Amino acid sequence: MSGREPLLLAIESSCDETGVALVVGGRRILAQAVASQIALHAPAGGIVPELAARAHLRWIVPALAEVLEVAGVTIPEVDGIAVTAGPGLAGSLLVGIAFAKTLAWAHGLPLVGVNHLEGHLYAAWLLDPDEPERPGPPFPLVALVASGGHTFLVEMRDHLAYRLLGETVDDAAGEAFDKAGRLLGLGYPGGPAIAAAATGALRHDAVLPRAWMGDSYDFSFSGLKTALRRQVEGELATAGRPGNEAGGRLDTSRVSELAWGFQEAVVDVLAAKTLRAADETGAAAVVLGGGVASNQALRARIAAGVAARGLPLFVPRPGLCTDNAAMIGAAGWHRFVAGERATSDLAARPAWPLIRPAGAPATRRPPRRGTAARAYETALAAERDAAGNATGDPIASPTRGGAR
Numbered sequence: 001m002s003g004r005e006p007l008l009l010a011i012e013s014s015c016d017e018t019g020v021a022l023v024v025g026g027r028r029i030l031a032q033a034v035a036s037q038i039a040l041h042a043p044a045g046g047i048v049p050e051l052a053a054r055a056h057l058r059w060i061v062p063a064l065a066e067v068l069e070v071a072g073v074t075i076p077e078v079d080g081i082a083v084t085a086g087p088g089l090a091g092s093l094l095v096g097i098a099f100a101k102t103l104a105w106a107h108g109l110p111l112v113g114v115n116h117l118e119g120h121l122y123a124a125w126l127l128d129p130d131e132p133e134r135p136g137p138p139f140p141l142v143a144l145v146a147s148g149g150h151t152f153l154v155e156m157r158d159h160l161a162y163r164l165l166g167e168t169v170d171d172a173a174g175e176a177f178d179k180a181g182r183l184l185g186l187g188y189p190g191g192p193a194i195a196a197a198a199t200g201a202l203r204h205d206a207v208l209p210r211a212w213m214g215d216s217y218d219f220s221f222s223g224l225k226t227a228l229r230r231q232v233e234g235e236l237a238t239a240g241r242p243g244n245e246a247g248g249r250l251d252t253s254r255v256s257e258l259a260w261g262f263q264e265a266v267v268d269v270l271a272a273k274t275l276r277a278a279d280e281t282g283a284a285a286v287v288l289g290g291g292v293a294s295n296q297a298l299r300a301r302i303a304a305g306v307a308a309r310g311l312p313l314f315v316p317r318p319g320l321c322t323d324n325a326a327m328i329g330a331a332g333w334h335r336f337v338a339g340e341r342a343t344s345d346l347a348a349r350p351a352w353p354l355i356r357p358a359g360a361p362a363t364r365r366p367p368r369r370g371t372a373a374r375a376y377e378t379a380l381a382a383e384r385d386a387a388g389n390a391t392g393d394p395i396a397s398p399t400r401g402g403a404r
Helices: 038-044 049-071 090-107 116-125 173-183 190-198 222-238 252-281 296-308 325-337 370-387
Strands: 007-012 017-024 028-036 080-086 111-115 141-146 151-158 161-167 285-289
Touching (some): 007 325, 017 325, 028 325, 038 049, 049 090, 080 325, 111 325, 116 141, 116 151, 116 285, 116 325, 151 252, 173 190, 173 252, 190 252, 285 296
Parallel strands (some): 080 111
Antiparallel strands (some): 007 017, 017 028, 151 161
């Protein structure tokens, strides 16, 4: 590396965005390219996995060529390759992993497998090519990641060290926005469509329920979605119109009010729990990540809350909140300098939580009840005892073996 900061080539293909980027020092983006598939999946109102994988095959080589040309870099000048290994769609992940393995083998470069969720956290550290230098988020911090597939709160007291505070027990926030968008007859993806429709609300009289989940930091959005469906179906019936599934639609003005009410309910819970977590953990900063962090109402609500507390807020620009390879390069850099290396048997991990005690059932989320829940708690207790962790919280770090 000749005394300079390591330069990583990063590859992201976990869902429906084909991303390639060059990131130096874990922060500075030299160049990046993202091939979006929104138009491809819009007619279906959601992602079609087979189409997504085929689109990655189509665009991953042109994306690499564009990034290398823009940065004026050749692959032999790269110090390592970081690739998303999960979580995500299996077929999509396999395209990126196979591509990264091939490049690493052909050029004799080290390879690092990166958790996509960790990438969303580290997007807050990124700097654009011409952006002035600025300090990264200080520790300890609280981070909210809200996307189409995941919603969770973590505490970070150092790089790569996480304590899970709470997560969704059913729908992710972005998933709820997509479903609500379909109920209201809006476009895909639902988040931007609902945000746009909400700007037309005048009365602000649509009040939908919030699931506070007691005093926990967990989230639940399935009940909110059901409440919206019942509201829409009830209003359509009153107006003598066909049901939602039969193509019935409310007036534009009413759609705006309901869109505002739905967005307000989601933002209210996300912001309140994030700010309470910052208070109760003694955080020195708050970080937002994930596609839902592009929502201006959420950004404004949390920004006001952290300002009132005298804390800094770190939230990437919208283009870095959604899936991209630069964030994989940022997270991968920290794994790379910590000495982590993937071998040729690196496999796709479609259900790979950011934090899970060793030996826990390999489910998408920690199970809440039944035999699986008891097995999870047993594994967690064993790891607490082995680590001597007085707080009893699952920590993932490069030195304690919980992350990989």
